[in-house]
Amino acid sequence: MTRESVAVPCHLQINGQDYSADLPPSVTLLDLLRERLDLTGTKKGCDHGQCGACTVLVDGKRVKSCLILAVSIPDATVTTIEGIAQDGRLHPMQQAFIDADAFQCGYCTPGQIMSAIALLEESHVHSRAEIREFMSGNLCRCGAYNGIIDAIERVVSQQHRNQAGEAA
Amino acid sequence: MRSFSYSRPTSFEEACRNAGHTRFLAGGTNLIDLMKSDVERPAHVIDIKSLPMHHIADRPDGGLHLGALVTNADTAAHPLVVERYPLLASAILAGASPQIRNMATNGGNLNQRTRCHYFYDPAMACNKRSPGTGCAARGGRNRIMAVLGTSDACIATFPSDMCIALAALNATINLHGPDGERTVGVRDYHCLPGDTPWRDNILQPGEIVTAIDLPPAPFGPHHTYLKVRDRLSFAFAIVSVAVGLCMKDGRIERGSIALGGMGTKPWCVPHAEALLEDQLPSHSLFRDVAERLLHGAVADRDNTAKIRLAPRVIERALWQAAIGTPQSQTDKAIR
Numbered sequence: 001m002t003r004e005s006v007a008v009p010c011h012l013q014i015n016g017q018d019y020s021a022d023l024p025p026s027v028t029l030l031d032l033l034r035e036r037l038d039l040t041g042t043k044k045g046c047d048h049g050q051c052g053a054c055t056v057l058v059d060g061k062r063v064k065s066c067l068i069l070a071v072s073i074p075d076a077t078v079t080t081i082e083g084i085a086q087d088g089r090l091h092p093m094q095q096a097f098i099d100a101d102a103f104q105c106g107y108c109t110p111g112q113i114m115s116a117i118a119l120l121e122e123s124h125v126h127s128r129a130e131i132r133e134f135m136s137g138n139l140c141r142c143g144a145y146n147g148i149i150d151a152i153e154r155v156v157s158q159q160h161r162n163q164a165g166e167a168a
Numbered sequence: 169m170r171s172f173s174y175s176r177p178t179s180f181e182e183a184c185r186n187a188g189h190t191r192f193l194a195g196g197t198n199l200i201d202l203m204k205s206d207v208e209r210p211a212h213v214i215d216i217k218s219l220p221m222h223h224i225a226d227r228p229d230g231g232l233h234l235g236a237l238v239t240n241a242d243t244a245a246h247p248l249v250v251e252r253y254p255l256l257a258s259a260i261l262a263g264a265s266p267q268i269r270n271m272a273t274n275g276g277n278l279n280q281r282t283r284c285h286y287f288y289d290p291a292m293a294c295n296k297r298s299p300g301t302g303c304a305a306r307g308g309r310n311r312i313m314a315v316l317g318t319s320d321a322c323i324a325t326f327p328s329d330m331c332i333a334l335a336a337l338n339a340t341i342n343l344h345g346p347d348g349e350r351t352v353g354v355r356d357y358h359c360l361p362g363d364t365p366w367r368d369n370i371l372q373p374g375e376i377v378t379a380i381d382l383p384p385a386p387f388g389p390h391h392t393y394l395k396v397r398d399r400l401s402f403a404f405a406i407v408s409v410a411v412g413l414c415m416k417d418g419r420i421e422r423g424s425i426a427l428g429g430m431g432t433k434p435w436c437v438p439h440a441e442a443l444l445e446d447q448l449p450s451h452s453l454f455r456d457v458a459e460r461l462l463h464g465a466v467a468d469r470d471n472t473a474k475i476r477l478a479p480r481v482i483e484r485a486l487w488q489a490a491i492g493t494p495q496s497q498t499d500k501a502i503r
Contacts, residue, residue: 005171025174025213028200048201049268050402061241061270067200068271071174072193072215115267122266130498136401137265 008071014039015083023070030054030065033080041081041110045139052138055111056080062118064137081110084117092155093117100151104142112138116152125156169203176215183216184346184374192216192376194237195272197264198280206290207281207297221275221378224248230384236275236342236377240330241266243274253382254494255391255412259333261497262395265402275377278331278341278357281368282324283404284313295321296365311470312404316462317432322365323468325429326358327404332428333393335436336410339382345375354380358433387412389492394485395428396477400500405429407478409485413444420444420490427461430478437461449490451483458482 007022014037023032030047033039033056045053047066054065057079084091093113096102103109115138119125124134131149140148177183183192191210193199194217202208221237224246232248243249244260264272286292286304293302305313305323314325331354339354352370359367371377385391395408408428414421423444427435440460447453458479465475484502488495493503 005173008174024171026169026171048204049197052265052267055267062267063271064197064267067197069174069193069196069200069213069215072176072196072217074176119266124266127498129500133401133498133500134266137267 010071011075012070012073012078013076014078015080025069025071027070028066029056029058029068029070029073029078032070033065033078039080039082043107043110045108045111050139051108051111052115053108053111055114055138057114057118060118060121062115062137079114081114084113091117092158093120093151096151096154096158097148100147100154101144102147102151103140103144108138108140108142112140112148116148116155119152120155120159125152128153169200170206170209172203172210173212174215175212176218178218180219180344180376180378183214183219183376184344188212190214194276195239197268197272198276202281202288205288207288216376219376219378227381232382234274234380234382236379237273239270240264240272240274240277241269244269253333253337253385255385255387255393255410256330256333256337256382258391258494258497259329259393259408259410262393262408263329274330274380277328278334278354278377278380279369279371280328283327284324285309287324296324296361296368299366306468309470310468311473312406313468313471314430314432315465315467315471315474316427316430316435317360318466318468319361319363319365319432321363322361322432324361324365324432325404326431326433328434329393329395329405329408329428331358331434332408332426333410334380334382335426335434336412336424337382337385338424339380341377342379342381343371343375344378345372347372349378351381355434355436361432385412386414387489388415389494390415390489392485392488392494393497394481394488394495394502396481396502397429407474407481409482411485411489413486413489415490415492418448420447420449422446423486423489425457425461425482425486427478427482430462430465430474435461437463449487454483454486455479457486 010023012019043053045051049064049067056065190212193213193215221235223235225233244257292304313323334354390413395405397403405428410426413423
């Protein structure tokens with residue numbers, strides 16, 4: 001059974017670029033990114049909000065793009081894994097994931113990195129236990145969790161060093 | 169997902185004009201999931217996020233007003249919630265994941281549907297999803313199912329953590345519908361399944377939750393949200409307990425307690441809470457409270473363990489509250 005669905009205007013800013021189109025309301029943000037904009041860095045894992053592979057930032061907050069209708073976030077700012085490197089340099093979190101051996105197959109990695117970037121903004125990084133708890137929305141079937149926490153701790157200490165440097 | 173039409177009204181009048189088979193969309197964490205699973209099949213989705221329900225504000229009685237569209241994450245992190253309602257913040261942080269809490273709203277939390285596996289699978293019999301088809305959870309794999317408030321028609325567990333704290337806090341739910349506004353106590357908001365398990369709550373067609381009002385909660389440090397589950401994070405409760413105690417000089421003046429993971433709705437027994445009035449904390453008192461709370465619990469097949477586990481979780485939670493050492497949702501050790 002198919003029903004007529006009227007396309008709805010959708011305006012977003014994605015990785016700094018304006019995007020406008022009329023979309024069927026059933027298109028999720030995840031499917032918009034992957035299927036229509038070729039931004040395939042954001043992964044589809046469970047497609048039910050359980051695995052975190054589809055994590056992106058919407059207006060700076062980490063969310064699961066598989067459970068968001070693209071038309072339901074008018075004028076939002078969306079940041080995906082493709083939008084975090086600057087001037088050809090990896091984001092410090094991306095570099096830390098490489099340095100700390102924080103992935104094996106890599107499928108969950110974009111979601112882990114986006115989630116970890118938001119985690120630092122939220123300041124839930126006071127202990128390993130806190131990092132674990134606040135990264136619980138991102139599953140890693142390879143079990144690279146220790147490496148992932150190591151990577152996040154590296155970026156936290158880098159930030160502390162930078163802040164200390166600025167203070168001195 | 170089946171196709172549907174979509175609108176985003178900016179007034180209650182427009183939103184509540186319920187035309188045919190519609191669903192209200194807020195955070196979407198439950199509705200979109202259910203639509204993907206073909207459990208929910210709305211012809212029309214009304215996005216209510218443009219309605220003015222985004223604020224947390226003081227109330228004249230010293231309580232707090234929580235807008236229905238404030239996210240769970242923003243509610244748990246709000247300075248007034250952290251200061252006055254740490255029990256609520258704790259219960260919210262015990263549920264879901266950071267990403268889900270960034271999306272999910274307070275109104276949506278009240279209206280989320282059961283996570284019964286049989287409800288989620290359109291191939292299975294389920295009176296809640298498809299009235300009259302039977303209950304495959306009965307006699308099925310049912311260790312997560314409810315043991316309190318069940319009926320022949322349905323043993324689906326009510327899933328929320330936040331609502332268990334709201335029940336202990338005796339919150340009031342504000343509604344706006346085609347016939348105007350009304351309020352209802354949170355303990356009367358959800359329905360027992362009885363022989364109408366498809367009715368989760370008392371919402372009428374076209375009616376929207378606009379806010380949750382919290383009365384003052386003078387518990388100080390004497391509260392806890394203790395949640396026991398299959399994995400330490402991002403899992404629904406097997407048993408959870410929200411407790412708030414008003415204490416003076418080591419004595420309990422009165423107490424409030426609600427169970428999650430056990431019932432077909434947030435489970436409260438005023439008769440059990442009454443036992444706490446003007447008593448010193450003791451093992452025998454807390455055992456009696458647990459016994460009254462669990463009176464009438466019935467296991468089906470795999471969920472007998474809940475009935476054996478629950479008294480221990482209830483007693484531990486009451487001690488945590490009495491001593492003033494609420495359960496940490498980061499350090500998972502239960503002390």
